Amino acid sequence: MPAPFPVAPQTNFINEIYSKKLLARFKEATILEQVTNTDYQGEISGSGSQVTIRHTPKVTNSIYTGTITYAKPTLEDNTILKIDRARMWSILEDDIEQHQRSVKEFIAEATKDAAENLAIDIEKEVFAAVYADAGYQFNAGTANSALAVTKNDVVDLLVDVNVKFSELNIPTENRFIVLPAWACGMIRKSDLKDASITGDTSGVIRTGRIGIVDGLTIYSSNCLKDGDGGIHAIAGIKQAVSFASQFVNNENGRLETSFATYYRGLKVYGFKTVRPECLIDVLIKKV
Numbered sequence: 686m687p688a689p690f691p692v693a694p695q696t697n698f699i700n701e702i703y704s705k706k707l708l709a710r711f712k713e714a715t716i717l718e719q720v721t722n723t724d725y726q727g728e729i730s731g732s733g734s735q736v737t738i739r740h741t742p743k744v745t746n747s748i749y750t751g752t753i754t755y756a757k758p759t760l761e762d763n764t765i766l767k768i769d770r771a772r773m774w775s776i777l778e779d780d781i782e783q784h785q786r787s788v789k790e791f792i793a794e795a796t797k798d799a800a801e802n803l804a805i806d807i808e809k810e811v812f813a814a815v816y817a818d819a820g821y822q823f824n825a826g827t828a829n830s831a832l833a834v835t836k837n838d839v840v841d842l843l844v845d846v847n848v849k850f851s852e853l854n855i856p857t858e859n860r861f862i863v864l865p866a867w868a869c870g871m872i873r874k875s876d877l878k879d880a881s882i883t884g885d886t887s888g889v890i891r892t893g894r895i896g897i898v899d900g901l902t903i904y905s906s907n908c909l910k911d912g913d914g915g916i917h918a919i920a921g922i923k924q925a926v927s928f929a930s931q932f933v934n935n936e937n938g939r940l941e942t943s944f945a946t947y948y949r950g951l952k953v954y955g956f957k958t959v960r961p962e963c964l965i966d967v968l969i970k971k972v
Contacts, residue, residue, distance in 0.1 A: 715808040716904045719894070720861050720921070721928035721956070735767045735955075766927050768955040772806065774799035775949035777940065792948060803952055807930070808908040811956050812863070815926050816910055816917040818958035819966035823849060823920070831915025831970035836871040843872075843898045846920050846967060855922060855963050861902040862920040867971050869895050869905040915970035925963040930954035 744758050776795050783791075823846055825832045834842060843862065850860055864872075872895065895903040901920070910917040935950040958964060 715804040715908065716863065716906055717808045717811060717928060720863060720904060720923060721926045722923050723928055735765050764957065764959050766929060766955055766957045768929060768953050770955055771951060771953045772803055773949065773951045774803065775947065777945045777947045780944040799950065805908060807954060808906065811928065812908050812919060813910045815958050815964065816919055816966045818961045819964040820962040821849065821853065822966040822968060824968040829913040829968065831913065831968045833972040834868060834871065834969045835972055836874040839868060839871040840875050840898060843901055846965060847899045847901045849965060853962065857900060859923045860900060861904060862918060862967065863904045863906050863909060864918050865909055865916045866905050866907060868969060869903065872903065913968060915968045918967040918969055920967055921964040925958060925960045926956060927959050928956040
């Protein structure tokens with residue numbers, strides 16, 4: 686009788702450890718959590734849940750004339766952030782292939798790729814939706830007309846966007862703009878030069894953060910919406926868009942129909958533009 690085919694034992698897939706690794710890799714892959722408000726992330730219990738965002742009461746003032754009248758603070762309607770979206774990844778590892786494979790960290794590398802692809806696809810989904818919620822569009826002068834940008838005027842664009850924020854009475858803290866890679870390249874070629882804009886010697890590729898110009902933090906992303914004759918770059922403050930996500934399930938098991946192990950994960954998420962007046966759609970094109 687021939688000897689049985691030697692099969693390497695399966696390595697246990699520890700959900701908690703892999704969940705943490707997936708979450709870390711998700712954050713590294715994109716800039717989404719750097720330009721959105723994620724304060725409600727810990728309140729997710731699963732797909733189909735929702736988070737109630739309570740708005741700050743509005744308090745008016747008046748000129749003092751010797752008498753005092755009292756007004757009751759008014760509460761705006763609460764905003765509901767629905768966690769109504771989900772994405773999954775799933776792979777299988779054949780026992781024979783596992784034995785013959787020379788790559789020891791095959792599953793670890795596969796889950797790393799899964800996390801990165803999840804992050805990229807979710808960021809594209811968010812940016813493709815929220816630009817249309819913006820309270821103001823910065824363009825060539827007419828609706829949906831892209832503004833041509835060159836290295837000679839790209840810095841002027843950044844300053845003009847920041848001035849518009851000030852005109853709209855948007856808080857100066859946490860102002861940002863997300864630009865396509867080619868626009869960030871133009872900034873580096875501009876008269877400011879790289880050393881004058883970054884102020885950050887670490888992690889441009891890792892974080893997507895290019896630097897600060899005129900108080901505006903610049904991020905680079907390949908996930909912006911391409912349409913209307915240009916790219917919909919997004920400027921705003923972190924409080925404009927709320928985003929929440931969570932890996933709710935990462936598991937493995939043996940397949941019944943073959944000698945293989947499956948690995949799969951589920952991530953739920955939701956996003957909502959809660960302060961559209963703090964968001965600017967910057968429609969630009971390369972010339």
